[in-house]
Amino acid sequence: MRTEVPGYRDQRGPSHTGANRCNKTGSPVGLAPEPGPPPTEPCCHSRVLTALECCAPCDIVSLSCRYQDFHAFDLSGATRVLEWIGDKGVFVAEYESLKKNEILHLILPLRLSVKENQGLFPERDFKVCHGGFSDTSVFDLKHVPDTRLLVTTGLPGSYLHVWQITEDSDVIQAVSTIAVQEKEDSLWPRVAIFSSTTPGVLHGVRLSSLRVVDLESQKTTYTSGVSDSEELSSLQVLDTNTFAFCCASGRLGLVDIRQKWAPSESVSNGRGSPGAAGGRWCAEVGGKVRSPGPSVAILGSNGQLCLLDPRDLCHPVSSVQCLVSAPSPDPELLRVTWAPGLDNCLAISGFDGTVQVYDTTSWDGMGSQVEPLFTHRGHIFLEGNQTDTTPLVTTHTWHPHKPRTLLSAASDASLHVWDWVDMHASS
Amino acid sequence: MPEIRVTPLGAGQDVGRSCILVSIAGKNVMLDCGMHMGFNDDRRFPDFSYITRNGRLTDFLDCVIISHFHLDHCGALPYFSEMVGYDGPIYMTHPTQAICPILLEDYRKIAVDKKGEANFFTSQMIKDCMKKVVAVHLHQTVQVDDELEIKAYYAGHVLGAAMFQIKVGSESVVYTGDYNMTPDRHLGAAWIDKCRPNLLITESTYATTIRDSKRCRERDFLKKVHEAVERGGKVLIPVFALGRAQELCILLETFWERMNLKAPIYFSTGLTEKANHYYKLFITWTNQKIRKTFVQRNMFEFKHIKAFDRAFADNPGPMVIMPGYCVQGTVGHKILSGQRKLEMEGRQVLEVKMQVEYMSFSAHADAKGIMQLVGQAEPESVLLVHGEAKKMEFLKQKIEQEFRVNCYMPANGETVTLPTSPSIPVGISLGLLKREMAQGLLPDAKKPRLLHGTLIMKDSNFRLVSSEQALKELGLAEHQLRFTCRVHLHDPRKEQETAMRVYSHLKSVLKDHCVQHLPDGSVTVESILIQAAAHSEDPGTKVLLVSWTYQDEELGSYLTSLLKKGLPQASS
Numbered sequence: 001m002r003t004e005v006p007g008y009r010d011q012r013g014p015s016h017t018g019a020n021r022c023n024k025t026g027s028p029v030g031l032a033p034e035p036g037p038p039p040t041e042p043c044c045h046s047r048v049l050t051a052l053e054c055c056a057p058c059d060i061v062s063l064s065c066r067y068q069d070f071h072a073f074d075l076s077g078a079t080r081v082l083e084w085i086g087d088k089g090v091f092v093a094e095y096e097s098l099k100k101n102e103i104l105h106l107i108l109p110l111r112l113s114v115k116e117n118q119g120l121f122p123e124r125d126f127k128v129c130h131g132g133f134s135d136t137s138v139f140d141l142k143h144v145p146d147t148r149l150l151v152t153t154g155l156p157g158s159y160l161h162v163w164q165i166t167e168d169s170d171v172i173q174a175v176s177t178i179a180v181q182e183k184e185d186s187l188w189p190r191v192a193i194f195s196s197t198t199p200g201v202l203h204g205v206r207l208s209s210l211r212v213v214d215l216e217s218q219k220t221t222y223t224s225g226v227s228d229s230e231e232l233s234s235l236q237v238l239d240t241n242t243f244a245f246c247c248a249s250g251r252l253g254l255v256d257i258r259q260k261w262a263p264s265e266s267v268s269n270g271r272g273s274p275g276a277a278g279g280r281w282c283a284e285v286g287g288k289v290r291s292p293g294p295s296v297a298i299l300g301s302n303g304q305l306c307l308l309d310p311r312d313l314c315h316p317v318s319s320v321q322c323l324v325s326a327p328s329p330d331p332e333l334l335r336v337t338w339a340p341g342l343d344n345c346l347a348i349s350g351f352d353g354t355v356q357v358y359d360t361t362s363w364d365g366m367g368s369q370v371e372p373l374f375t376h377r378g379h380i381f382l383e384g385n386q387t388d389t390t391p392l393v394t395t396h397t398w399h400p401h402k403p404r405t406l407l408s409a410a411s412d413a414s415l416h417v418w419d420w421v422d423m424h425a426s427s
Numbered sequence: 428m429p430e431i432r433v434t435p436l437g438a439g440q441d442v443g444r445s446c447i448l449v450s451i452a453g454k455n456v457m458l459d460c461g462m463h464m465g466f467n468d469d470r471r472f473p474d475f476s477y478i479t480r481n482g483r484l485t486d487f488l489d490c491v492i493i494s495h496f497h498l499d500h501c502g503a504l505p506y507f508s509e510m511v512g513y514d515g516p517i518y519m520t521h522p523t524q525a526i527c528p529i530l531l532e533d534y535r536k537i538a539v540d541k542k543g544e545a546n547f548f549t550s551q552m553i554k555d556c557m558k559k560v561v562a563v564h565l566h567q568t569v570q571v572d573d574e575l576e577i578k579a580y581y582a583g584h585v586l587g588a589a590m591f592q593i594k595v596g597s598e599s600v601v602y603t604g605d606y607n608m609t610p611d612r613h614l615g616a617a618w619i620d621k622c623r624p625n626l627l628i629t630e631s632t633y634a635t636t637i638r639d640s641k642r643c644r645e646r647d648f649l650k651k652v653h654e655a656v657e658r659g660g661k662v663l664i665p666v667f668a669l670g671r672a673q674e675l676c677i678l679l680e681t682f683w684e685r686m687n688l689k690a691p692i693y694f695s696t697g698l699t700e701k702a703n704h705y706y707k708l709f710i711t712w713t714n715q716k717i718r719k720t721f722v723q724r725n726m727f728e729f730k731h732i733k734a735f736d737r738a739f740a741d742n743p744g745p746m747v748i749m750p751g752y753c754v755q756g757t758v759g760h761k762i763l764s765g766q767r768k769l770e771m772e773g774r775q776v777l778e779v780k781m782q783v784e785y786m787s788f789s790a791h792a793d794a795k796g797i798m799q800l801v802g803q804a805e806p807e808s809v810l811l812v813h814g815e816a817k818k819m820e821f822l823k824q825k826i827e828q829e830f831r832v833n834c835y836m837p838a839n840g841e842t843v844t845l846p847t848s849p850s851i852p853v854g855i856s857l858g859l860l861k862r863e864m865a866q867g868l869l870p871d872a873k874k875p876r877l878l879h880g881t882l883i884m885k886d887s888n889f890r891l892v893s894s895e896q897a898l899k900e901l902g903l904a905e906h907q908l909r910f911t912c913r914v915h916l917h918d919p920r921k922e923q924e925t926a927m928r929v930y931s932h933l934k935s936v937l938k939d940h941c942v943q944h945l946p947d948g949s950v951t952v953e954s955i956l957i958q959a960a961a962h963s964e965d966p967g968t969k970v971l972l973v974s975w976t977y978q979d980e981e982l983g984s985y986l987t988s989l990l991k992k993g994l995p996q997a998s999s
Contacts (some may be wrong), residue, residue: 064980071639071640072639072640072642072643073637073638073640074795076795076798100828109639119784119785120783120784120785121785122646122766122785123787124638124639124643124786125637125638125639127636127637128635128794129635131824133824133825168817169821170818170819170820170821171820237837261525
């Protein structure tokens with residue numbers, strides 16, 4: 001027998017289907033759905049977020065963003081590193097110059113790792129699985145696959161440091177160093193790992209100092225052998241024999257290490273090509289297996305983004321202008337990443353406190369302005385320190401198998417894990 | 428040998444019963460007396476035989492301190508005081524004193540009446556135990572006896588939770604109990620002053636975690652509640668009445684207010700009602716925001732939240748959110764483990780058709796919080812309880828490096844001994860101090876000056892006085908020691924001339940000292956006297972008599988060796 005709860009019927013009445021007003025500001029907070037099946041549009045979501053906005057005046061999560069999941073953490077120090085180990089662990093490392101910097105191996109909150117019955121897992125916290133201390137700042141960290149070894153690089157750039165995750169305790173120990181040829185004062189070597197039974201560390205500050213050093217024997221197994229002194233901004237190993245490089249100028253190349261130096265390269269000065277616009281550039285080659293099309297993305301500090309086909313780097317497929325209000329204040333933090341689980345989807349960061357996700361499917365031509373599919377503004381609106389300077393996103397990365405989950409870190413030591421809802425997808 | 432000894436009897440390296448024994452300057456204090464909720468037998472109690480094999484606990488222990496009302500910190504108290512036997516004082520804060528017996532009685536009821544346990548403490552035992560309690564206020568220095576004093580600091584975490592400083596003379600230990608460094612909606616954050624204890628004992632259950640922000644947790648919770656209510660469903664939140672319930676009530680109340688929602692919220696009568704009563708009573712223990720709004724409106728007087736009446740019980744689409752700990756064996760625990768079919772009493776099988784969400788709202792300090800607290804208190808050493816040794820090596824290194832302190836992680840039953848160097852206060856007499864000051868030189872921290880005096884130790888009292896004063900007090904006369912040394916010199920001239928030569932020589936060499944030639948022919952260097960005399964048998968040899976007091980020993984010896992080297996040849 002149904003018992004009427006006094007007062008309950010009012011909630012289902014007209015006052016509810018009309019615009020609800022926020023008790024604090026009086027402004028409408030969105031429309032309520034008709035009573036019935038749960039809404040597919042998460043607009044009640046936005047009302048929740050607005051209500052939270054009113055609950056604590058300084059917490060404002062942007063209304064234009066829709067999240068499936070959003071977790072915010074505060075590290076003890078900001079990181080420029082987000083390197084996966086498996087699909088449940090991630091490394092972060094501090095980069096201050098005058099202190100002992102922590103390197104942490106974090107395990108993702110259990111809630112985010114399970115595939116089903118998420119609701120039954122209360123664990124929302126990162127666990128520090130291992131930790132170590134570095135005397136130098138760490139700007140990049142690479143895990144050597146199938147080993148317990150890590151390689152870090154930073155300033156001063158005279159050495160790469162090799163670390164080991166110990167088995168019977170939670171400490172990350174320094175093991176050895178790899179000397180860098182041609183030490184430079186303010187430049188630090190980029191690093192990528194050739195994983196095999198005998199892993200090799202590809203590193204270099206400039207094209208001329210590019211080399212591969214065998215991790216165990218410390219013998220140099222490959223050198224670029226050129227005198228070109230162009231500064232590198234990123235290195236990426238593609239398979240056992242090839243790697244891609246991107247210079248700060250925007251010059252891109254794919255190199256086969258079995259041959260003498262003869263990379264297939266992009267043209268620096270062609271119309272619409274990177275480098276012609278000046279600024280500083282970084283790139284990423286996507287691991288596209290399924291669909292054909294451009295898999296190389298190169299991002300400039302002025303917000304220009306070019307897509308290239310690796311088979312023909314001389315002719316960019318498209319070139320667009322991303323929605324950024326100003327050039328990047330620290331172009332070393334520029335980052336462009338392809339989504340491993342979504343077709344033609346990439347993310348960029350390093351311009352401000354946001355991470356932008358773009359769908360590149362219909363991009364063509366040169367010079368058009370594009371709008372992001374989604375913008376993560378959490379770092380701006382959840383700043384913990386309440387300082388005047390807006391935080392800058394230092395790095396971001398995609399989850400290996402959850403298609404719309406990303407991790408992002410900012411200069412205020414915040415670390416976010418977020419899963420965005422694609423508003424444009426058909427229901 | 429002055430030292431501090433710490434032995435965890437429970438919660439050395441496992442989460443569960445907290446019970447720590449501390450020996451400081453001859454005093455013995457027991458910190459917390461918790462019950463391990465995971466065991467049904469004697470393993471749930473701390474092993475009290477570690478304390479003393481023979482002899483009464485009341486004689487051995489100077490006091491017991493309870494940090495807060497959670498059962499893993501006070502659950503074994505009645506067993507300890509009434510069944511094992513302890514009649515000394517038990518210290519805790521006022522809210523803890525008020526709430527502890529309620530929880531203990533509740534627990535006893537479940538254990539005995541529902542589970543049918545034997546050999547459990549009785550209601551009367553709880554009452555007798557609470558009679559031994561002495562309640563303390565925050566920041567109030569309480570003299571346990573004329574040497575041992577304790578002081579409670581705010582710990583956040585739950586109502587009435589405190590961190591305690593235990594002090595004997597200049598040695599002190601701070602025990603944190605459970606604490607929280609970030610304020611929540613109804614409690615403030617833990618705080619301690621720069622008390623610089625010899626040892627800080629801190630819990631480290633969550634030391635290896637980095638906590639998700641409170642806003643995200645709340646957002647998730649409210650989103651789920653709102654979605655359920657929007658589609659006409661009910662939400663059941665079984666939560667421990669004292670603690671998180673108030674936090675969630677405030678959160679829901681605020682949210683309902685802002686969103687102008689009309690759906691009713693109910694809490695079950697009984698414990699929750701009592702709980703709200705206590706929160707109103709101990710309003711000073713809540714956070715600043717609540718205290719500020721208390722004048723206009725009591726935050727625990729809810730507008731949208733009312734007591735539940737079983738008459739309201741029907742509607743489709745219900746959902747359950749469980750933010751609390753469900754004891755093993757209960758229906759709640761089974762549902763949280765994912766069971767969808769439950770066997771109830773009388774063989775009736777129920778299907779779990781509702782949506783189940785498990786969320787955690789507990790308030791503990793994480794890695795960052797622990798570092799913050801250590802930074803606030805500035806201890807000489809840190810001791811970690813509640814964690815696993817293997818997983819704490821990094822934290823140990825972190826603490827040791829950042830604060831340059833030793834970090835210990837004892838297991839249950841393992842004793843950690845900390846040597847201390849207690850400072851011994853010595854009173855200096857004003858006369859002595861004035862005399863030293865009159866020497867003219869200003870005190871310089873970088874250049875310690877030597878001070879001569881006499882240390883009198885009497886009746887465990889230390890005084891530094893001038894020698895004269897000491898002699899006077901002791902009724903002794905001062906003795907003077909004077910040394911005389913003979914130096915033979917070859918010099919055929921008259922004594923007066925020898926003396927003159929000595930004078931000229933010393934005057935040129937000892938430029939820093941006062942060298943004088945007296946009318947009677949003797950030479951003085953400061954207070955040292957040199958006289959020349961003829962050798963009784965050999966006229967060509969002169970004997971120098973060098974004489975000095977004990978105080979001038981150094982200079983006297985130096986002069987003697989200098990003169991033994993001979994005098995420079997006189998110019999003609």
